[in-house]
Amino acid sequence: MKEKRKAVLAGSVIITVLVCMILAGFFLIRQYTGGRSRNLARTKGVIATCDSVEKETLSAAMAIDGDDTTLASRWSSENNWEDASHYIQLEFPEEISVSFVVLKWERRNVTSYALEGSLDGENWEILQRFDTAPAAKHQEIVLDKPAQIRYLRLSTYEVSKEEADYSNLYQNVSLYEFEVYADKPAAYLLETPVIETGKAGERRLVTLEAPAGYKVTFIGADLEQVIGADGRVYETIQDKEVTVGYRVEDIKGREETREVSFTIQVPAAVGGLYKEKAETDRKPEAAAAEGHNPCPDWVVPSIAEWVGGEGDFTLGENARIIVDSDSFRMESGTKAGMDAGTETGMEFGIEAETDVGTDEQTLWDAAELFGRQWESCSATQNRMTLCQGTLEDAGPGDIYIGYADDENGLGEEGYTCDITDTCVIRAESVTGIRWGCVTLMQMLVHDGQDSAPRGSIRDYPLYAVRGFGIDVARKPVSLDTLYRMMETMSWYKMNDLSLHLNDNTILATSGLTGSPEQAMTADSAFRLESDLMNGAGEKLTSEEYAYTKEDIDQLIETARAYGVTVVPEIDTPAHSLAITKLYPEYALRTGNESVDQIDLGQEEAVALVEQLWREALAEDTGAFRQARIVNIGMDEYYGDGEQYRCFLIRINNLIQETGKTVRLWGSLSHIGGTTQPSPENLQMNLWSTVWADPQEMYEAGYSLINMQNNHLYIIPGGGYDRLDIVELYENWAPNKFYDYNQMEIIPAYSPQMLGASYMIWNDMSGNLDIGISEYDLLERFQEPLPVLSGKLWGEAGMEETETQMGMEQGENDRIPGYLYVENAAVEPDYQIAMKVWLEENTLAEDGQNGVWHEQVLAEGDAAYARWAFYAVEPQTGRVGFTREGRTYTFDYTLPKEKWVNLRLEGGQGKVTLYAEGEKIGTVGSDEPFEEHATFVFPLQRVGGQTGHFDGKMEIEVLYDGE
Numbered sequence: 001m002k003e004k005r006k007a008v009l010a011g012s013v014i015i016t017v018l019v020c021m022i023l024a025g026f027f028l029i030r031q032y033t034g035g036r037s038r039n040l041a042r043t044k045g046v047i048a049t050c051d052s053v054e055k056e057t058l059s060a061a062m063a064i065d066g067d068d069t070t071l072a073s074r075w076s077s078e079n080n081w082e083d084a085s086h087y088i089q090l091e092f093p094e095e096i097s098v099s100f101v102v103l104k105w106e107r108r109n110v111t112s113y114a115l116e117g118s119l120d121g122e123n124w125e126i127l128q129r130f131d132t133a134p135a136a137k138h139q140e141i142v143l144d145k146p147a148q149i150r151y152l153r154l155s156t157y158e159v160s161k162e163e164a165d166y167s168n169l170y171q172n173v174s175l176y177e178f179e180v181y182a183d184k185p186a187a188y189l190l191e192t193p194v195i196e197t198g199k200a201g202e203r204r205l206v207t208l209e210a211p212a213g214y215k216v217t218f219i220g221a222d223l224e225q226v227i228g229a230d231g232r233v234y235e236t237i238q239d240k241e242v243t244v245g246y247r248v249e250d251i252k253g254r255e256e257t258r259e260v261s262f263t264i265q266v267p268a269a270v271g272g273l274y275k276e277k278a279e280t281d282r283k284p285e286a287a288a289a290e291g292h293n294p295c296p297d298w299v300v301p302s303i304a305e306w307v308g309g310e311g312d313f314t315l316g317e318n319a320r321i322i323v324d325s326d327s328f329r330m331e332s333g334t335k336a337g338m339d340a341g342t343e344t345g346m347e348f349g350i351e352a353e354t355d356v357g358t359d360e361q362t363l364w365d366a367a368e369l370f371g372r373q374w375e376s377c378s379a380t381q382n383r384m385t386l387c388q389g390t391l392e393d394a395g396p397g398d399i400y401i402g403y404a405d406d407e408n409g410l411g412e413e414g415y416t417c418d419i420t421d422t423c424v425i426r427a428e429s430v431t432g433i434r435w436g437c438v439t440l441m442q443m444l445v446h447d448g449q450d451s452a453p454r455g456s457i458r459d460y461p462l463y464a465v466r467g468f469g470i471d472v473a474r475k476p477v478s479l480d481t482l483y484r485m486m487e488t489m490s491w492y493k494m495n496d497l498s499l500h501l502n503d504n505t506i507l508a509t510s511g512l513t514g515s516p517e518q519a520m521t522a523d524s525a526f527r528l529e530s531d532l533m534n535g536a537g538e539k540l541t542s543e544e545y546a547y548t549k550e551d552i553d554q555l556i557e558t559a560r561a562y563g564v565t566v567v568p569e570i571d572t573p574a575h576s577l578a579i580t581k582l583y584p585e586y587a588l589r590t591g592n593e594s595v596d597q598i599d600l601g602q603e604e605a606v607a608l609v610e611q612l613w614r615e616a617l618a619e620d621t622g623a624f625r626q627a628r629i630v631n632i633g634m635d636e637y638y639g640d641g642e643q644y645r646c647f648l649i650r651i652n653n654l655i656q657e658t659g660k661t662v663r664l665w666g667s668l669s670h671i672g673g674t675t676q677p678s679p680e681n682l683q684m685n686l687w688s689t690v691w692a693d694p695q696e697m698y699e700a701g702y703s704l705i706n707m708q709n710n711h712l713y714i715i716p717g718g719g720y721d722r723l724d725i726v727e728l729y730e731n732w733a734p735n736k737f738y739d740y741n742q743m744e745i746i747p748a749y750s751p752q753m754l755g756a757s758y759m760i761w762n763d764m765s766g767n768l769d770i771g772i773s774e775y776d777l778l779e780r781f782q783e784p785l786p787v788l789s790g791k792l793w794g795e796a797g798m799e800e801t802e803t804q805m806g807m808e809q810g811e812n813d814r815i816p817g818y819l820y821v822e823n824a825a826v827e828p829d830y831q832i833a834m835k836v837w838l839e840e841n842t843l844a845e846d847g848q849n850g851v852w853h854e855q856v857l858a859e860g861d862a863a864y865a866r867w868a869f870y871a872v873e874p875q876t877g878r879v880g881f882t883r884e885g886r887t888y889t890f891d892y893t894l895p896k897e898k899w900v901n902l903r904l905e906g907g908q909g910k911v912t913l914y915a916e917g918e919k920i921g922t923v924g925s926d927e928p929f930e931e932h933a934t935f936v937f938p939l940q941r942v943g944g945q946t947g948h949f950d951g952k953m954e955i956e957v958l959y960d961g962e
Helices: 060-064 272-280 284-290 358-377 430-445 479-491 549-561 577-582 603-617 641-656 694-699 725-730 774-782 785-793
Strands: 023-028 047-050 086-105 110-118 125-130 138-159 174-181 195-197 203-205 214-221 240-250 258-266 305-314 320-324 345-347 385-389 399-403 415-419 423-427 451-459 465-471 496-500 502-504 524-526 565-572 629-633 661-665 682-686 703-706 736-739 742-745 753-760 830-838 855-859 868-872 880-883 886-889 900-906 910-915 918-924 951-959
Touching: 047 060, 060 086, 060 174, 086 110, 125 138, 138 174, 320 358, 358 385, 358 399, 358 430, 358 549, 399 430, 415 430, 423 430, 430 451, 430 479, 465 479, 465 774, 465 785, 479 496, 479 549, 479 774, 496 753, 502 565, 502 577, 524 577, 549 565, 565 603, 565 661, 577 603, 603 629, 603 641, 629 641, 641 661, 682 694, 694 703, 725 785, 753 774, 753 785, 830 855, 830 868, 855 951, 886 918
Parallel strands: 320 385, 320 399, 399 423, 465 496, 465 753, 496 565, 565 629, 629 661, 661 682, 682 703, 703 753
Antiparallel strands: 023 258, 047 086, 086 138, 086 174, 110 125, 110 138, 195 203, 214 240, 240 258, 305 451, 345 385, 415 423, 415 451, 502 524, 736 742, 830 900, 830 951, 855 868, 868 880, 880 886, 900 910, 910 918
16 A cells, blocks of 8 residues: 655755766775775664555565575566556665765666655655666765765656556556665775876876775776877867766785776867867857868768868869878889879879879878769769879869878877868778768768868768678579678778678578477578588588688778678577588487587587688688688577587687687676687677676676667568667667666777677578568668767767758758669669560460560669569569569560550559550559568660560650659
């Protein structure tokens, strides 16, 4: 039964005690156990009461019993849909001083609540009030000054009623523990860090003074390009807000190690007019009032630092890309077509031989790639000449590219771009040069006039890993599509492309689990060329479609020039049906659904996996020989946990011996065992907080990548058909792991928090196949790119650039033409008109048995299966089309020796046919779990060019979606 509060808040005594706003937060490495300050709620004689209970066993006393893990040991209020006001109250035997309170929630559904104190149980003061849900289920409340109380009460006023997180079903308030401490942990006693300036103008973050008996270590900054790992504050051109983190360790072991963070305001390094401009140029109205250019908000992702100039830079009619001659430290010879010290250059498409070193060649390659891409996207078709020279050689309308003279925190991916009547791009690495070129291209194509606003840029990413991954195993994906995805990623400064090369139909949903032998018949594929074959001569490589070793090696090499790291994956010991089909004796036999897993108790099975990896890593011929990072899988294994952990270590060691970094799918929280793999050079995809708890993995020292399935997984045509763009824009963050009842935030200042990646999984395969096409994959891949690239590169300016974040159609949707996709085609949405005349000899050869003379109106070359539009489909005699191994027909047969006007409308998931203006029908759907018939119309060969058409035709593209 619900009891009324014994007292109301007395307005005359309400005091709100706030935490110092400069303190950004904390991160608990291990639970605070009291140490020198014991939990006063556990003092003998403390009485816990409450207004109501869900049931008698979940009483208020359960919140002070010291058990913070057992579900039956917690306080839970009544589940009242009408009234969310509840309280739990602690009465102490005597007056106490309180500075620190810990609330351990079962769920984070409370949205308005307060911590209140009283000396007499009648007159109450608000110690702290909250109007949003707790950021985490472990909540620490630090009071600005100690409060003298005898009664402490947690009062709740509102509870979430959201259906999405099931809060509408749980209107009760539930608390595992209500902990009370007299003293603050030492981490909260640290002074706010300050920046000092030396005599020569150099800036540095002052080392924090540790409290007596404690050690304080600087962990890092979220923007290490502003405050470096050594505390150096770099020469910024705009004021920046930076979060820095420190680790606080109790030398005497009285408290557990914890982290604390502060928000630092870092002013621009330069003064006078330049600094005043930097403070206003982020906002268009303020910049316009000052007479200089605002930050170009059409650049995606947003520019980190900007100072506007006046007027525009315009690319010259005979513009040059001048590559810094000081970067070419030639030991012998000169670049072909050039004499040392001259500006003679080359037009794009002409090969250039060079004897320069690797760094110099990659700089030249980056400049050449910029020129080729510019030609493909320029509205004016301006061509630029590539040449070698110095900054003094650059004239109006030229672009100058070179390495930075001095190290200034730009790191691997940062760059500067100074735009006056010339444009100067500098970086500390070739990847930074690439991103500077991408930014300049986006600026130049914006207005179609080959011009960009003048100003200065200092730009860099917030996170090191900004990724996308794709399952190419359950559905074949052509090499052309992979190149197209890679180039698109580069346009958005996304730098990590993962390839999941082997897998199988999910056995649990396959309908093929009646026996191990039946389960072995499920679809599976290993899409990488391999020499491996069993005793019967059966090869591991998929016969349907697979990449050669050279295909993958070339993709890795080419992507690197675009600033993209390709991460290939061989997934074991689970998801390995392609392997266990070949070697059934190595399959795990714990159940019918386990045969797609390798039995790690067999040494021969483990040795086979090692053989696969040695082949892939072979120095001269391996598909992964140029890869910097490889993924070894390791998710969803249901065999012996200790064997799994030892296998992980063994494969990890084999690969790291080649100098590569290893990545895996996090599973160590869910899979048992005592052996702990070393986190050194080991990156972990956090895809499920159940299989790998983010805080637990952070504490263990692993480098983390957010791939949380409920936010970042796409299953085209399935339950995760598309990403929720609005949710990503409004609530998601790369270091934030959350679902309906959990929130964990890994600090962005830590070098362990690498970034995030989203993933397409082709789970709708086998008996679940609904005809998803490669275009369906591309469309779902492209949709969230603006939002995710903005969040990962840095959120500066995102609130001003909602149009560019994918919430609305932006002006800057022109991506450079793809350099590796050659087939002519029309993509959805489109309308195509065809006028068709069939000759008499197109009659069926044997219509009764379903064999017709096929008549192909249009076709194109495909990586696998056939790609064609039929006037006469050979199995039905009807109008239809085929692509990627799937054929669709309309309920319509063309008459012979008669002109017929056809119109085809192609959209997402479906195609509609009209004949003589009347609708014949629609095939396909764009709804999840329904058949998809998306069709990219081929124009490579039309009519008689196909060699399979007897008749006459005319074709016109009426509308192609632009």
